[in-house]
Amino acid sequence: MREVFRADPISPPNNQAEEGDPLFVRAAARAMHVLSAFNHASGPLSLSEIASRAGMDRSAAQRITHTLMVLGYLRRGPNDRGYLPGVRLLDRTLDVLRLDPVVQKATPVLLELRKTVRERVDLSLFDEARLIYALRMQSKRETFFATLVGHSVPLFCTAGGRAVLSALPDARVAQILEQAPLTAYTGQTLTDGDAIMARVADARADGFAVVTDEFIQGEIAIGVAIARAPGEPLGAIHVAGSLAEWSRETFVAKIAPLAIEAANAITESL
The missing domain is CATH 3.30.450.40 (GAF domain)
Incomplete structure (x- = not known):
């Protein structure tokens, strides 16, 4: 059965625009890439899976994942295995909807x-x-x-x-x-x-x-x-x-x- 609850956007990451834009913060973009790794996940993701899906090396994924966990935007999965989106992401969803x-x-x-x-x-x-x-x-x-x-x-x-x-x-x-x-x-x-x-x-x-x-x-x-x-x-x-x-x-x-x-x-x- 095809997934019918998430259609991906058609615009791929614009790396040239990122490199040529002096206001573009690549670290912020990489954090969003880590969060986007969960788009089609069916359960907790390992660090290696996050790195692969986010298109970055494991070391960078580890640093960003740790930062997002400290901020509450990621959490550990059941039995402390893998990672899941954190509940504080729901705060940002509320902001989108109410504004x-x-x-x-x-x-x-x-x-x-x-x-x-x-x-x-x-x-x-x-x-x-x-x-x-x-x-x-x-x-x-x-x-x-x-x-x-x-x-x-x-x-x-x-x-x-x-x-x-x-x-x-x-x-x-x-x-x-x-x-x-x-x-x-x-x-x-x-x-x-x-x-x-x-x-x-x-x-x-x-x-x-x-x-x-x-x-x-x-x-x-x-x-x-x-x-x-x-x-x-x-x-x-x-x-x-x-x-x-x-x-x-x-x-x-x-x-x-x-x-x-x-x-x-x-x-x-x-």
């Missing part, structure tokens, strides 16, 4: 939307070729991973993602589809660039995107973009339901107008 203007404005709107639709309602923020979940208001069917903020999903095969793509110029959409891996998450995932562009055009015309079975089997989702200005999407709201309970036609007819209304309310408040 982000989109999250601030969206929270009361999405709480009301969740009461009305009684299905999963999410807010995600735009980052390169992916969306990162910032708010998750769950229905009765959710799993552990589906309840956590910080998960990220690709733009090309998700409802919120296609809604964001529909708010971008076609040239930028084509660039994203060329750079991002078009991975098939289910047997229904569209991976042909022209077919995806056609669905993006539909979303642009309709004011929302709808996706069934492409990212999660048995799920139908509607996404509406949130944009401060034309061509500059900030993120999207999503409403997701089960195809065991909804037909595509009924879900679109009931949910799409409510999702559009909610997105408009958020946009107008920014």
Whole structure:
């Protein structure tokens, strides 16, 4: 089963920019590389694993890991074996969420939307070729991973993602589809660039995107973009339901107008 809760950014580390930027602090960047080593970890990482994933020698990884442990941003794993992210990272997550203007404005709107639709309602923020979940208001069917903020999903095969793509110029959409891996998450995932562009055009015309079975089997989702200005999407709201309970036609007819209304309310408040 493919991992569906973290889509990586498409921009690799820009080493030339690091070397040519007098304000760039390489030690700070290396600390972030160590924290990023846990992106796809399934458990505690050894020092050697951290060094390999962070792209540095073991000695440098040891110094940075020790520093982050002293500061509370890393901790030892069970039985004092390996390393895990530290709980103080949650302080920084709270700072992101409480200070982000989109999250601030969206929270009361999405709480009301969740009461009305009684299905999963999410807010995600735009980052390169992916969306990162910032708010998750769950229905009765959710799993552990589906309840956590910080998960990220690709733009090309998700409802919120296609809604964001529909708010971008076609040239930028084509660039994203060329750079991002078009991975098939289910047997229904569209991976042909022209077919995806056609669905993006539909979303642009309709004011929302709808996706069934492409990212999660048995799920139908509607996404509406949130944009401060034309061509500059900030993120999207999503409403997701089960195809065991909804037909595509009924879900679109009931949910799409409510999702559009909610997105408009958020946009107008920014």
